[in-house]
Amino acid sequence: MVFVVFPIGTSAKLTRRPTVTLLLIGLNTIVYFLELVVFFSGGTKALQRLFEELGFIPISPKPYTLFTSMFVHDAPLPFHLFGNMLYLWIFGRYIENVLGSIIYAVFYMTSQLGAIAMQTVALKVFNTDLLFVPQVGASGAIAALLGLFVVRFYHERVKLFYIYRVIWYYDYGVTYLPSTIVLGGWFVLEIVNGVLSLTSRNASVGHWAHIGGFIVGVLAALLFGSLKEAQVESLISCAEQSIKCNMWKSAEMHLRRAIRANRRHVVARLLLSVVLAHFRRTDEARKHLQVALMESTQLNPDEEVALSECFSKLGEKLLTTILELSTPEMKFDIALLLERIGNCELAIEAFKSVASEETADEETKALAMLRCAEILLKDFNDKESALQLLNELCVRFPSSQWVTLAKHIIHKVAHE
Known part of the structure; x- marks a missing residue:
């Protein structure tokens, strides 16, 4: 039996463009293509020298590699990069959405420190043979994003694509599961694999970096009030x-x-x-x-x-x-609020309610009718209804200060 599953989205909502996430994906991709240039021009040895220069080597660390290592991925095959960038895109953009771009960028860059620290301690205690191996990849920082996501969006679901095969039969599809199950399960699996990797001389995945990053993310979420x-x-x-x-x-x-x-x-x-x-x-x-x-x-x-x-x-x-x-004044404030947040149809209803309010003063009614007409023109291009309202304003409140503006709009619309 073969079963493969990976995330392709979430049920959370975005309210801003994930600029930093896109920038990070772009930088990682550029570095990967530079690695390919090194590989095809100098072969495996040249690529290994690049890893030794930019990757973090626990036994003899260079300070700058704390950050350069997170932009370097295994090459020439793209699977390491693709997996990390998939998770960064799916989960990172929502963290950027709630933290803001600047805090998110700082968090992403510094969370790698916790991931590297956990990986280094685990190797020094249990597997010193791997202390000489360069550690590369963004997965420690991305694991921190997962830890923050599971706390901040524990009530959201993760969209998963799955495919499985049993002998000759296979099937595939999409399903949603709670983020706590998906990411909590991932964390438990990382712990299991991390324990198994402690006795392996050929472990190629930094499971303890993932564990450390995830813990950093959870702690940061609690600190941020997420x-x-x-x-x-x-x-x-x-x-x-x-x-x-x-x-x-x-x-x-x-x-x-x-x-x-x-x-x-x-x-x-x-x-x-x-x-x-x-x-x-x-x-x-x-x-x-x-x-x-x-x-x-x-x-x-x-x-x-x-x-x-x-x-x-x-x-x-x-x-x-x-x-x-609501009082007439409160109704008017509600209408303005609805207009500001983009619920124009409801804003029209609210302004009409103000205009028909017996206890409202004439200036407030006239302004409500004027704002209603402006919404009809600007957002719905409904000239007929807008002109009808504006003419009604001029008839009902001839002495209002808003009549002059209403007549100006009527004249402008009539000559378009």
Whole structure:
């Protein structure tokens, strides 16, 4: 029987371009092609001399090889490079996404030190014959990324491609498994292989570097507070599912736990206001909504994406409830927030709600209609609906300060 499985993706989401990850893959690939030049021009001996110069040799280490070794891979066959770059791409980009490019780059470069330290100690204690062998490859640093990933994204799944053969029968496909099972299983397998390698004179894989890197990643995740962030994300996801299934008590429990972990979490506050409104605890619901709107002015790009996804999942159910809880001023702030995070259809509904609010002042209603028309023009190119709103604004509020701008837009659209 033959069984092969390897990762090809994850269920996690990206909110920014993985610039550093792409750069690292590019640098490793360039160095590999330079190795090929050395190999084809000077043969195996020339390549071995390159490994001795740039690789980390535990018995006589050169300081610069702590870093150069992580860009050198076995050659001429590309399997060592391909395997490492596959894992770097699949898992590294998500770590870059949550840490930011600069911290991620520093972490990647320094985590190799922990991997090398573990490999060196293991060899000095159990297998001194391999202390003279150059250690090359990025797998120690990549193992650190795996350790950080399994903590930060413990609630996500890894997409796996598998193929197996039993005698003449074979099959293949794709499946998803929890990251804790996939990467936890990988770590256990590395420990087993690491123990077996201690007595081997020909061990060619730095299993103890992998183990050391993975431990560094887990410790770094705890230091960065990644576990807390992951727990909040998991609680929010459970709450969203509970709301969809009308399991309101369960949703409240998850959301209160999320807020205890992060008191300024906008999505948790918004969802809890919806749940409390369902239980007709209006005053408490409005209080959480007010806090959410206040905190929404300080959202970072990742938080804006999470909020946008929340509105996309729950849509009208979420918007209708929070609008019912809101004063005219709060409704206007909600509409502006929805426009800012890119939920334009819901923003239009919110602005229309402000325009039809009896207790709102005329200037606020007029501005709401104007913003609604601008969204229709900019994001939907719906000139007919936009002109209808603008003309209505001019008729309903002829003395408003926004009438001049409305007439200017009407004139501009009419002559396009």
